[in-house]
Amino acid sequence: xxxxxxxxxxxxxxxxxxxxxxxxxxxxxxxxxxxxxxxxxxxxxxxxxxxxxxxxxxxxxxxxxxxxxxxxxxxxxxxxxxxxxxxxxxxxxxxxxxxxxxxxxxxxxxxxxxxxxxxxxxxxxxx
Numbered sequence: 001x002x003x004x005x006x007x008x009x010x011x012x013x014x015x016x017x018x019x020x021x022x023x024x025x026x027x028x029x030x031x032x033x034x035x036x037x038x039x040x041x042x043x044x045x046x047x048x049x050x051x052x053x054x055x056x057x058x059x060x061x062x063x064x065x066x067x068x069x070x071x072x073x074x075x076x077x078x079x080x081x082x083x084x085x086x087x088x089x090x091x092x093x094x095x096x097x098x099x100x101x102x103x104x105x106x107x108x109x110x111x112x113x114x115x116x117x118x119x120x121x122x123x124x125x126x127x
Contacts, residue, residue: 003029003037004067006080006095007045007123012059024064026080034068034107041066045124063109063123065095071103079104 005027011020027044031037041063049055067079077099084091096104109123 001031001033002069003031003034003041004069004079005029005037005041005063006065006067006093008062008064009055009058010060011057024082034066037066037068038063038109042124049126059126060122061124061126062120064093066107066109067095068105068107069103070101070105073099073103077103 006024007027008022008024010022027041029037029040029044031040045055045061049058065080078097080093080095081097082091082093095106109121
């Protein structure tokens with residue numbers, strides 16, 4: 001089965017670079033179940049961070065949603081939607097809006113420990 005991981009990240013504060021920033025990326029893995037997909041996402045992101053410049057400044061990665069693709073409707077599907085209100089510095093994120101469970105299941109990442117109130121638990125943390 002295919003799994004889409006929709007991630008957000010923070011970059012470390014380094015005097016050589018602009019102040020802390022954030023961003024988004026999507027990764028795809030094939031796995032037998034969601035637990036295996038999580039392990040594959042972790043390995044993939046870690047390997048890309050080691051070998052590519054693209055994630056080199058990333059210090060925290062958050063799994064915003066994991067979408068399990070069970071089947072693909074002939075018309076396709078929207079897997080991820082983000083809207084950002086710059087004035088309020090707030091976002092609304094949703095995965096597979098309007099998609100039937102026949103085609104997709106959406107999983108949230110809660111981690112092994114609870115984050116501070118109102119804060120997500122990182123999926124990965126890099127030193």
